[in-house]
Amino acid sequence: MINFKKINIWYFSTFFISAIVAIPILTVFSSFFETTSNYSLILKDTFLYEYIFNSIVLLSGVLFVTFFIGVGCAYVVSFYKFPGVNFFKWALILSFAVPAYIYAYSLTAFFENYGTAFSIFKFFFGEGDYNSFIPKFDGMLGAIISISFSLFGYVYVLSRASFHYQSQNLIELGKNLGFSKKKSFFKIILPSARPAIVAGLSLVAMETLSDFGSVSFFGVSTLTTGIYNAWTSFDDLTLANRLSFFLLIFILCLFILENFSRKKAQYHSPSKDGFKSRSLIQLTGYKALFVFTFCFLIFFISFLFPILQMLYWTVIFPKHLFDLNIFDLLKNTVLLVFLSCLVLIFLAFVSNYGSRVSKSKFLEILTTFSVSGYAIPGVILAVAFISFISWFDNNVVSLLFIKTIKPIFIGSILGLVFVYFIRFYSLACNGIKSGYLKINYSIDESSYLLGYSKFKTFTNIHLPYLKNSVFLIGILIAIEIIKELPITLIMRPFNFETFATTAYIFASQDLLEAAAAPSLFLIAISSAFILITSRYILKD
Amino acid sequence: MTNNFLEIHNVTFKAGNKAKVNNLSLNIEKEGDIICLLGPSGIGKTTMLRTIAGLEKIHSGKIILKNKILSSNDTHIEPENRNISLSFQDNCLFPHYTVFQNIEFGAAQNKKTKKYLNANEIINFLNLEHVMDKFPHEISSGEAQRASLARSLLTKPDLLLLDEPLSNVDQSFKEEIQVKLKKILTELKITTIIVTHDSYEAFYLGTKCGIILNGQLKQYDDPYNVYHFPNSIEVVNFLNRGILIPAKVTGENSLENEDLGTIKGNFIKHYPKGSDVQLLLQPEDLEHDDKSNLKLEVVDRKFRGTNFIYTLKTLNNLLIPVFVHSHHIHQHEVDEKFGIKRPINIDHIVCF
Numbered sequence: 048m049i050n051f052k053k054i055n056i057w058y059f060s061t062f063f064i065s066a067i068v069a070i071p072i073l074t075v076f077s078s079f080f081e082t083t084s085n086y087s088l089i090l091k092d093t094f095l096y097e098y099i100f101n102s103i104v105l106l107s108g109v110l111f112v113t114f115f116i117g118v119g120c121a122y123v124v125s126f127y128k129f130p131g132v133n134f135f136k137w138a139l140i141l142s143f144a145v146p147a148y149i150y151a152y153s154l155t156a157f158f159e160n161y162g163t164a165f166s167i168f169k170f171f172f173g174e175g176d177y178n179s180f181i182p183k184f185d186g187m188l189g190a191i192i193s194i195s196f197s198l199f200g201y202v203y204v205l206s207r208a209s210f211h212y213q214s215q216n217l218i219e220l221g222k223n224l225g226f227s228k229k230k231s232f233f234k235i236i237l238p239s240a241r242p243a244i245v246a247g248l249s250l251v252a253m254e255t256l257s258d259f260g261s262v263s264f265f266g267v268s269t270l271t272t273g274i275y276n277a278w279t280s281f282d283d284l285t286l287a288n289r290l291s292f293f294l295l296i297f298i299l300c301l302f303i304l305e306n307f308s309r310k311k312a313q314y315h316s317p318s319k320d321g322f323k324s325r326s327l328i329q330l331t332g333y334k335a336l337f338v339f340t341f342c343f344l345i346f347f348i349s350f351l352f353p354i355l356q357m358l359y360w361t362v363i364f365p366k367h368l369f370d371l372n373i374f375d376l377l378k379n380t381v382l383l384v385f386l387s388c389l390v391l392i393f394l395a396f397v398s399n400y401g402s403r404v405s406k407s408k409f410l411e412i413l414t415t416f417s418v419s420g421y422a423i424p425g426v427i428l429a430v431a432f433i434s435f436i437s438w439f440d441n442n443v444v445s446l447l448f449i450k451t452i453k454p455i456f457i458g459s460i461l462g463l464v465f466v467y468f469i470r471f472y473s474l475a476c477n478g479i480k481s482g483y484l485k486i487n488y489s490i491d492e493s494s495y496l497l498g499y500s501k502f503k504t505f506t507n508i509h510l511p512y513l514k515n516s517v518f519l520i521g522i523l524i525a526i527e528i529i530k531e532l533p534i535t536l537i538m539r540p541f542n543f544e545t546f547a548t549t550a551y552i553f554a555s556q557d558l559l560e561a562a563a564a565p566s567l568f569l570i571a572i573s574s575a576f577i578l579i580t581s582r583y584i585l586k587d
Numbered sequence: 588m589t590n591n592f593l594e595i596h597n598v599t600f601k602a603g604n605k606a607k608v609n610n611l612s613l614n615i616e617k618e619g620d621i622i623c624l625l626g627p628s629g630i631g632k633t634t635m636l637r638t639i640a641g642l643e644k645i646h647s648g649k650i651i652l653k654n655k656i657l658s659s660n661d662t663h664i665e666p667e668n669r670n671i672s673l674s675f676q677d678n679c680l681f682p683h684y685t686v687f688q689n690i691e692f693g694a695a696q697n698k699k700t701k702k703y704l705n706a707n708e709i710i711n712f713l714n715l716e717h718v719m720d721k722f723p724h725e726i727s728s729g730e731a732q733r734a735s736l737a738r739s740l741l742t743k744p745d746l747l748l749l750d751e752p753l754s755n756v757d758q759s760f761k762e763e764i765q766v767k768l769k770k771i772l773t774e775l776k777i778t779t780i781i782v783t784h785d786s787y788e789a790f791y792l793g794t795k796c797g798i799i800l801n802g803q804l805k806q807y808d809d810p811y812n813v814y815h816f817p818n819s820i821e822v823v824n825f826l827n828r829g830i831l832i833p834a835k836v837t838g839e840n841s842l843e844n845e846d847l848g849t850i851k852g853n854f855i856k857h858y859p860k861g862s863d864v865q866l867l868l869q870p871e872d873l874e875h876d877d878k879s880n881l882k883l884e885v886v887d888r889k890f891r892g893t894n895f896i897y898t899l900k901t902l903n904n905l906l907i908p909v910f911v912h913s914h915h916i917h918q919h920e921v922d923e924k925f926g927i928k929r930p931i932n933i934d935h936i937v938c939f
Contacts, residue, residue: 485682489679492640492642493735493738494681494692495642495666496666496672496739497667497672499667500667507692508681
């Protein structure tokens with residue numbers, strides 16, 4: 048499979064980068080050859096089935112809600128004209144700015160006994176036993192709601208793109224066959240968008256299974272929290288890795304499903320010949336009001352609600368805001384974003400360019416395998432990375448008469464950026480790859496034939512052409528890193544905090560009102576980035 | 588070493604691992620010659636160009652340009668160091684540059700070009716002035732193809748390779764561009780290999796034409812000979828400019844066909860008297876004559892502007908094409924009888 052004639056500096060670099068990204072997957076797999084503590088036996092008899100059951104219930108609930116909300120919103124904004132439709136088109140993706148764990152804090156803060164809802168009732172109606180009828184969204188229900196409203200954007204964006212590019216011809220065909228609007232929706236529109244919807248749901252599924260912040264906040268024991276507990280409470284890294292392996296298998300199935308759907312989704316991409324722009328159906332009267340209310344409610348619940356809740360607390364407890372070392376948090380966040388973007392984009396460029404120049408099938412397969420890091424929960428990545436460094440330190444470094452390398456990689460900015468690199472490599476790599484896919488290979492060949500070397504082709508053709516993609520990828524990475532919690536929590540140096548970790552620490556100490564200010568900053572920064580990129584996100 | 592400008596010795600051209608053209612040898616004798624390669628789609632013509640340009644490596648044989656080995660078993664000069672320009676069929680303009688920047692891009696790397704041409708000359712020449720500030724996605728495929736051609740010409744390559752250069756150009760514009768292209772290539776003495784499936788284009792532009800069929804170079808000759816003296820039945824079938832009918836050689840200069848009677852002319856190859864042969868009958872070989880007693884039934888009539896092509900059916904169900912000037916005094920409808928002038932005289936008789 049490996050053609051040794053093709054091995055050059057580019058080939059080697061691409062291989063090396065992909066191999067590094069594959070470390071956690073290999074570490075997790077290798078746990079099967081190691082012994083675990085007694086906790087594994089206890090776990091098997093006690094919590095393991097609960098972890099699996101809870102994971103399945105959580106996943107099913109989230110998939111159901113995100114499907115309903117995501118597809119519903121995408122459908123109405125793509126096919127109908129009603130007041131505010133242009134606003135909702137981009138406003139609905141703002142939910143990406145609110146991480147599930149912050150949503151969880153807001154939900155609890157609003158509905159808990161004597162929470163914000165209680166205060167509102169009290170303000171308007173005076174003292175009363177409102178706690179008895181204010182619904183409680185905690186436990187599994189809270190987790191499902193928090194994760195769903197935070198993630199439905201994936202289904203919305205992908206479904207909307209698919210609906211947007213659906214040819215008018217298809218819809219006219221439905222009319223021609225005498226289909227009602229309802230029948231057209233179920234027989235033509237929905238099946239045509241199926242691959243995009245499945246792709247969106249698969250992403251939601253992967254993120255749900257990876258979620259740590261909200262499930263741990265609500266005390267729902269899933270496989271992800273199980274992994275964390277095996278490591279932190281029982282100090283059993285091998286078991287943590289072994290649990291990760293089960294989760295990985297689960298996620299791998301979703302990943303394959305998502306990849307499969309995405310390939311099929313290409314059939315829906317716009318073509319010059321097949322695409323005929325659609326005229327939107329004008330809604331008036333109660334129908335317009337109904338659709339407007341639906342979209343507004345989703346926008347309100349997913350974005351305005353957590354913001355208002357956090358804002359409310361920040362205003363009524365200003366002390367927490369003043370106690371917050373905003374400058375340090377901002378500096379730390381910017382530092383992480385800057386370093387990660389630099390490393391990720393540079394290495395993704397090297398890897399993609401190497402793959403392109405080498406034209407190696409082997410490298411292509413290796414790259415595809417290595418980018419599956421995105422599907423691996425942050426907790427697993429961090430644990431696997433620590434396991435690997437420990438193994439490397441004990442088995443390789445010690446042979447080199449060096450005392451230890453652990454402090455360099457564990458509890459350091461370098462280690463943190465390293466794990467970010469593994470986690471978000473697929474984002475950078477696939478982003479640049481999709482940019483490269485738009486550059487036909489014969490473009491490179493044209494450049495060579497005009498006398499330009501490979502490097503000059505890279506600087507004169509690829510870089511200028513991909514600058515927009517790079518900008519977009521940079522922003523997407525920034526959004527992810529600002530929101531990222533478990534890796535930062537596990538890998539960060541002592542006393543090094545970001546907005547995400549600060550909010551989490553306060554929330555885990557039951558100081559939800561103190562978590563409000565950092566959460567608000569986090570949402571504000573993410574929203575700004577999302578607004579910058581909304582044009583691109585909605586386009587593709 | 589020989590004095591040929593380009594020599595291709597026993598090269599097997601491969602796309603991936605699949606051999607497309609086997610063991611091909613071909614020479615371009617003089618600088619400035621224009622060679623046109625004709626063949627059906629997927630036969631490996633583009634692979635040949637890519638290999639000559641250095642985009643594909645060869646596994647056997649040798650390619651020599653101006654006495655310098657470009658490709659052999661142990662030599663492979665990179666494409667950027669060959670000074671060979673290839674204009675792709677799908678134009679491959681750089682999408683983020685305007686048409687003008689695209690055209691200048693090649694010239695910027697090849698400063699010596701300025702001695703020969705400047706960008707504006709080429710732009711005027713190929714009628715591209717109106718699209719200079721546009722991006723590739725804003726222009727038609729014909730304009731893109733011309734822009735790509737301009738970019739290639741400006742590099743003043745030692746060898747210019749054109750892959751279906753005018754396939755997307757509008758028919759109305761095509762002849763004008765062909766004339767200009769031929770003029771510029773001839774004036775600048777740019778040695779060129781053009782791949783096309785348009786035989787008229789090849790016959791007009793080419794100093795020589797090569798016919799590639801079934802992985803082999805079947806005929807390599809000047810255009811007149813390729814058309815009038817095809818060297819195999821495969822070439823006749825590929826050019827599709829006539830039919831083969833059975834005949835018996837009856838003398839030094841004559842044959843006999845059951846339906847058409849005696850046919851006279853000069854054999855280009857000797858056949859013994861009494862031989863059964865397949866005679867190539869091209870549309871211009873037969874003349875129409877209303878008064879002739881040799882009448883055949885019209886089964887189809889194609890109007891081609893300057894002429895009609897009648898398809899006539901003989902008693903033995905052969906379908907024979909015949910040209911008639913479109914100003915001919917009257918037309919014949921399908922099922923009518925159509926007279927063929929007798930005796931039939933063909934300038935050169937090609938048989939197999």
